[in-house]
Amino acid sequence: MAPMTRSRAANDGNVPNDMMVTYYTQRAGAGLIITEGSQISKQGVGYVNTPGIYSAAQVEGWKKITKAVHDEGGKIFIQLWHVGRMSHPDFHNGELPVAPSAINPNDKSYTPQGFKDTVTPRALTIPEIQDIVQDFRNAAKNAMEAGFDGIEIHASNGYLLHQFFVSTANTRTDEYGGSKENRARILFEILDAIKEVMPEERIGVRLNPSLHDAFGITLNEDTIPTYDYIIEKLNNYKLAYLHLSEPFTDVSNVPHAESQIAKRYRPIYKGNIIINAGFTQEKGNNVIEEGNADMVAFGSLYIGNPDLAERFEQGAELQQADKNTFYTPGPEGYIDYPSLVEVEERA
Ligand SMILES: Cc1cc2nc3c(=O)[nH]c(=O)nc-3n(C[C@H](O)[C@H](O)[C@H](O)COP(=O)(O)O)c2cc1C
Secondary structure, rough: OOOOOOOOOOOOOOOHHHHHHHHHHOOOOOOEEEEEEEEHHHHOOOOOOOOOOOHHHHHHHHHHHHHHHHHOOEEEEEEOOOOOOOOOHHHHOOOOOOOOOOOOOOOOEEEOOEEEEEEOEEEHHHHHHHHHHHHHHHHHHHHHHHOOEEEEEEOOOOOHHHHHOOOOOOOOOOOOOOOOHHHHHHHHHHHHHHHHOHHHHHEEEOOOOOOOOOOOOOOOOOHHHHHHHHHHHHOOOOOOEEEEOOOOOOOOOOOOOOOOHHHHHHHOOOOOOEEEEOOHHHHHHHHOOOOOOOOOEEHHHHOOOOOOOOOOOOHOOOOOOOOOHHOOOOOOOOOOOHHHHHHHHHH
């Protein structure tokens, strides 16, 4: 199950709650659940009602979820998240969000008062970057305490780490900007820091190399060389997996775009690859058979089908998810999609 923000941690401390226990338990049949993006610090937040993994109360909340999923025989990794410039001053008492450079992504931020235009963020100082590396480390430590099987570093979809990678968002002239090695540096510093608190084999990394015209990201001539470098270098780590997204939009006519991510990176990356975005059961089976990925992550299909794996197995019909309730508070459209067993019981 792919990571999906569902914005149900609607309380002051952004603490995971009982409704979230039900949601994840219903989906334990996925084999491996990767949780919704969970902010590593107060600074890392950028969407309303998303859970965190930096406070003691949050750790206690997540413990109930990991236990319930384990009791059902599932495994669960938590996605560690810092949104960088995708945040909004409304989350920070009017202070600016932080980013590699002071460049507005010109997108929308989902604030407590609804969608608002993003602002020009404040560029991080080097000591602040080091603090963020430590925040990732602490979050990973908390995740272990909360009983997670592992963590996934969210380095995709236009959030902080992705902002460092792309030369249109990162115009720094210090050791965190300029060359591809410098733009990728923070990811490897985070990996090295997290390795100190948990086994490498329990760390996953998520990348979306061909994200274009979304979340403030555009492709340019630096994109492919940067990702080739990052993915090659990830071979130096014994990670649980590398989680890659195929392009979210059609980039076949976009200059500097790689439109076949699994195909390009399978020969380069030596460890496990999870592939995602737009997969059906058939497409998923094909990519595995072709040898271009080891696992497939399903996102939106898991919203409407808590027992998606069982439905695939039985060739059962899939339920349609309601987009209007993806991020709304409350149980509606969250924990009320029935499993096949529940459908039969009701009939
Ligand atoms: C409601 C929703 C929330 C999402 N939140 C996250 C998130 O927190 N972290 C992340 O990496 N991707 C997130 N995604 C992207 C999904 O993980 C996945 O990449 C995307 O849905 C495409 O896969 P699919 O076609 O199987 O749905 C989200 C997607 C949806 C639909």
